[in-house]
Amino acid sequence: MLGANIILLSLAALVAADCNLPEELKNEIASYATTIDLIITAATNGSFKGVTYNELAKFVDRFGGRKVGSKSLEDSIDYMLNLSLAYDLQNVHGEEVEIPVWERGSESAVLIEPRTKDIRMLGLIYSVATPVEGILAEVLVVKSFDELKERAAEANGKIVVFNEDFISYGETGQYRGYGAIEAAKVGAVATLIKSVSPFSPANPHTGILAYDDSITPIPAACIASNDANMLQRMQERGDTIKILLKMEAKMLPNQISRNAVAELKGNINPEKVVIVSGHIDSVDVGDGAMDDGGGVFISWAAAALLNSLGLKPRRTIRAIYWTAEEAGGVGLTAYQQVHEDEIENFNFVMDTDVGTFTPLGIEYEAGENGGCILQEIMKLLTSINATQARSVEMGLWPETPTASLYNANEQYFWYHHSPQDTMDIEDTNALDKCTAVWSSVAYILADLSVDFPKD
Ligand SMILES: [Zn+2]
Known part of the structure; x- marks a missing residue:
């Protein structure tokens, strides 16, 4: 859908004008x-x-x-x-x-700690690959770009998970579009983004992302909402969370x-x-x-x-x-x-x-x-x-x-x-x-x- 713009249709209807057609x-x-x-x-x-x-x-x-x-x-x-x-x-x-x-190749995200589990993921279109051995890193879950800014000091070297609430495609799509840029700015090594969907418990949704030429691109994927919410709960309980992310994505x-x-x-x-x-x-x-x-x-x-x-x-x-x-x-x-x-x-x-x-x-x-x-x-x-x-x-x-x-x-x-x-x-x-x-x-x-x- 409507690819060029991350913001799609603004569905806010404008006030209808009084009509004076001949x-x-x-x-x-x-x-x-x-x-x-x-x-x-x-x-x-x-x-x-x-x-x-x-x-x-x-x-x-x-x-x-x-x-x-x-x-x-x-x-x-x-x-x-x-x-x-x-x-x-x-x-x-x-x-x-x-x-x-762009071709995704094979890809996976596996939760390593606190337990082993396949995370349901899809690489985002235009994402870069991980190294062949993958990226194994601790996870920081945030709900918003604002929270990421507040916790910037904790993000370095981690996989940042965006667990944003779904508001609208235009608004929530900003995380899919720009999450990789914002996460890279604070030193994250990869990012996983809750799918831009009001209902995706076990179903990841892909789409294009943007990179900024002045910031080294990091691999980015979207994940099913249930997995994002589970990671959030684990973090709130004080668990150490580690994920191994592997992506072969490349441009042809x-x-x-x-x-x-x-x-x-x-x-x-x-x-x-x-x-x-x-x-x-x-x-x-x-x-x-x-x-x-x-x-x-x-x-x-x-x-x-x-x-x-x-x-x-x-x-x-x-x-x-x-x-x-x-x-x-x-x-x-x-x-x-x-x-x-x-x-x-x-x-x-x-x-x-x-x-x-x-x-x-x-x-x-x-x-x-x-x-x-x-x-x-x-x-x-x-x-x-x-x-x-x-x-x-x-x-x-x-x-x-x-x-x-x-x-x-x-x-x-x-x-x-x-x-x-x-x-x-x-x-x-x-x-x-x-x-x-x-x-x-x-x-x-x-x-x-x-x-x-x-x-
Ligand atoms: Zn379309």
Whole structure:
């Protein structure tokens, strides 16, 4: 999910502005009601009922996880290009991107004192290795960066365990992102971080970390919450705690991957574009069904469904399946650079990476007037109860209005970046509704007589 930024979506909804849209525009949006009903019916009860789930399941069962730098990722990109061709989408092609490749190798963390136990761990993406013989060291458990500062004198030569409470992905993710830097600053030899998840008793969750060029990098892994809490209790009882950490993690030479593109060509202003997108790569554990297989498949389905209904919007709908998101948003960043000259023609970007559970509407970063237009559009989705439009900070496309799916994803971080991210999390009816939302919003945005405001 949303790799480049450690802080993901700030879910703090901003206060909705009073809307004063011209009556003409409101009437124009309302006039799409019949078309939107057609789209919703096709997705939830017609020709596309079950298609998103079935196609996603075929994809996930065939490729499993799609780690950056793996053959399965590249094969899965070819597969999506072929699937897009099979549904008669146009301008189907891959665009090459140079990607960094990290490999975890074998790894383990074993509690040596006060008893022997395997700690459930996963190295963090981009972590450095330990020496071959591992790092055997005493442990200092802290609950926060503040506590680490207070106890800095105790940290030297130790493995620092962060046993932070889960607040939100954005806030708690700081420990995964920056724990290795902060621990190294006070002389720690490695760090273990409680997984960034509200529920991970026996299940570690990985993700990328950052290093600071001015500080020697130390190995870093995340651990299951139960192990972090147990280490905390042992420390509070006065036990001496020792862990042997072994990690083979390493960087391999850069490789070439591809962003995959497929279009439903606009029939009046084909040079103007509404993007629908998700990322096709996944972390190396789990099957990447939720993160972000669902986002890729509702984006594919939006273009395929509209095409199958013969709905040709004014502007082009461009489905993009980003590569190497989990390496730090590499595919998206490369695309923005290569297409810089075209960005003024990007009318709107729909990019979703927050699960495809039952949809509630959309989240957007689109300015005040833009927000009003989106709120008006969402009124047409009453029949599937997905009418909400709420403003959030996304920060991925500074010059272009953006939206993401708003869905009932309270359990997203139970599974995120862990072996639990599998097809069992996905639900066929929820996916149909997500496809209905994604197709409906994309169609109206691509077809409105006026360009979306970029204020
Ligand atoms: Zn993701």
